[in-house]
Amino acid sequence: MAERRLSHAYMLLGPEGPARDGAARRLAAALLCGQTEPPCGVCRDCRKALSGIHPDVALVTREQGEKGPKQDITVGQIRAMTADAVLAPNEAARKVYVISPADRMNQQAQNALLKALEDPPGHACFILCAAAPDALLSTVRSRCVRAEMEAERDARQEGISELARAYLEAAASGDVCQVALACMSRAGLSREDTEAFADEVKSAICDILCGRAGDMGLDRARLRKLDALMDKTADYLRHNVQPKQIFGMLAAETLR
Numbered sequence: 001m002a003e004r005r006l007s008h009a010y011m012l013l014g015p016e017g018p019a020r021d022g023a024a025r026r027l028a029a030a031l032l033c034g035q036t037e038p039p040c041g042v043c044r045d046c047r048k049a050l051s052g053i054h055p056d057v058a059l060v061t062r063e064q065g066e067k068g069p070k071q072d073i074t075v076g077q078i079r080a081m082t083a084d085a086v087l088a089p090n091e092a093a094r095k096v097y098v099i100s101p102a103d104r105m106n107q108q109a110q111n112a113l114l115k116a117l118e119d120p121p122g123h124a125c126f127i128l129c130a131a132a133p134d135a136l137l138s139t140v141r142s143r144c145v146r147a148e149m150e151a152e153r154d155a156r157q158e159g160i161s162e163l164a165r166a167y168l169e170a171a172a173s174g175d176v177c178q179v180a181l182a183c184m185s186r187a188g189l190s191r192e193d194t195e196a197f198a199d200e201v202k203s204a205i206c207d208i209l210c211g212r213a214g215d216m217g218l219d220r221a222r223l224r225k226l227d228a229l230m231d232k233t234a235d236y237l238r239h240n241v242q243p244k245q246i247f248g249m250l251a252a253e254t255l256r
């Protein structure tokens, strides 16, 4: 584990989704856990931060409107965050604010954040998660340290495993068509992620069929159906169909 100099602001680049959320949690844990990367994963701060329940890790995200998340992260939200950031941490040595999606901060919000980044309270760290960093002011970008690639890659794989597990659990509790619908909501996955995801699910199915991963409450008929779905996914990918379309086709088929 390497000691590293602590920065007040980090930029985590990548598409919105469980992989980036996982990477942000790991980075938050690393910041609370003795300044090491990767985080130890066993201390109290790590465990709480990794499970998303640490009182000194706050998520700043778009507020929910009636029809889903609102357009922007507002200046009011950023001001509330910076007001909170001057207060002492609850139990850790510092406080971490995860701003996600940071590229949805409007201009005013970014200007308010910039003030905090120029003169940050000693114990405050900010993690900006963004898919389109160009949407951020260059003055904001230049104050952020790019978070390390390796941790991101690990977290990406972790995110896919999580997704594969969620997929199998959904299949255990409900109809296979629900699973395909759940996948559609994840259609932001890249082609590479979708391939990795299909592989993960296949190997999880294989483990269960061979009785190696315990009983997930899936009967064999359902597993075969899932297996067939994954075969189809692989087939579509071979024919250069985009992930979004694939999940759409799978949903349509299973809804039939």
Ligand SMILES: [Zn+2]
Binding pocket: 033, 034, 039, 040, 041, 042, 043, 044, 045, 046, 047
């Ligand atoms: Zn730790």
